[in-house]
Amino acid sequence: EVQLLESGGGLVQPGGSLRLSCAASGFTFTGYGMNWVRQAPGKGLEWVSFISASGASTHYVDSVKGRFTISRGNSKNTLYLQMNSLRAEDTAVYYCAKATHYDSSGDSFDIWGQGTMVTVSS
Amino acid sequence: EIVLTQSPATLSLSPGERATLSCRASQSVSSYLAWYQQKPGQAPRLLIYDASNRATGIPARFSGSGSGTDFTLTVSSLEPEDFAVYYCQQRSNWPLTFGQGTRLEI
Numbered sequence: 394e395v396q397l398l399e400s401g402g403g404l405v406q407p408g409g410s411l412r413l414s415c416a417a418s419g420f421t422f423t424g425y426g427m428n429w430v431r432q433a434p435g436k437g438l439e440w441v442s443f444i445s446a447s448g449a450s451t452h453y454v455d456s457v458k459g460r461f462t463i464s465r466g467n468s469k470n471t472l473y474l475q476m477n478s479l480r481a482e483d484t485a486v487y488y489c490a491k492a493t494h495y496d497s498s499g500d501s502f503d504i505w506g507q508g509t510m511v512t513v514s515s
Numbered sequence: 516e517i518v519l520t521q522s523p524a525t526l527s528l529s530p531g532e533r534a535t536l537s538c539r540a541s542q543s544v545s546s547y548l549a550w551y552q553q554k555p556g557q558a559p560r561l562l563i564y565d566a567s568n569r570a571t572g573i574p575a576r577f578s579g580s581g582s583g584t585d586f587t588l589t590v591s592s593l594e595p596e597d598f599a600v601y602y603c604q605q606r607s608n609w610p611l612t613f614g615q616g617t618r619l620e621i
Contacts, residue, residue, distance in 0.1 A: 428611075430559075437602065437614075437615050437616045438553075438559065438602055438604075438613040438616075439613065440604075440610060440611040440613065443611070452609050453610075454610045455610070488558055488559075493549075493561070493564050499547075499606040499607070499608070499611055500606050501549035501561060501564040501565070501604060501606055502549075502551075502559075502561060502604075503561045503564070503570055503571070505558035505559055505560070506558065507558055508558055
């Protein structure tokens with residue numbers, strides 16, 4: 394079964410850091426780009442970051458550039474998101490999402506994790 | 516940044532009726548548009564990719580059309596489980612962007 398399982402969310406103070414993980418199974422992880430997408434409470438979806446299958450290429454939404462870093466451990470089939478200098482507006486459910494097409498760049502997302510909640514508050 | 520505008524914001528229909536949802540892009544995205552369904556407390560589910568291709572396991576009552584800047588998601592005959600929020604998303608340019616969503620309610 395194709396599956397993504399996020400972990401690492403929680404409550405953090407403004408200015409703090411958090412590292413999210415996403416464990417992948419059931420597909421050839423090394424062949425697909427991966428993404429993080431977030432959803433603030435009661436709001437719509439916002440794409441956050443992408444990393445290519447090899448890890449050589451990354452992209453970010455402007456609001457997180459310089460603060461968030463996406464990475465992947467292909468030997469562990471795991472995706473990461475290092476979040477630094479967190480702000481209240483980063484409060485959201487964070488989903489990892491698999492690119493639809495093999496070895497693609499910008500893509501749609503055919504498999505999603507269940508999400509992990511990040512709350513930034515003092 | 517490509518802005519996607521979905522209409523209507525809310526669509527009130529009954530089971531068995533036909534639903535037509537619209538997504539308009541601020542500039543051409545070619546056919547690089549996807550549609551998702553999201554139910555409360557759940558992750559989004561991919562319905563349509565590249566404007567008109569149904570994702571794996573998606574019922575035939577869901578169809579997508581359009582290219583350039585104007586796109587449509589059609590549900591031919593609504594089932595009770597189809598009442599949810601629907602989002603469009605473009606993959607033509609970075610940053611990838613979503614529409615604000617259409618709530619399909621009974």
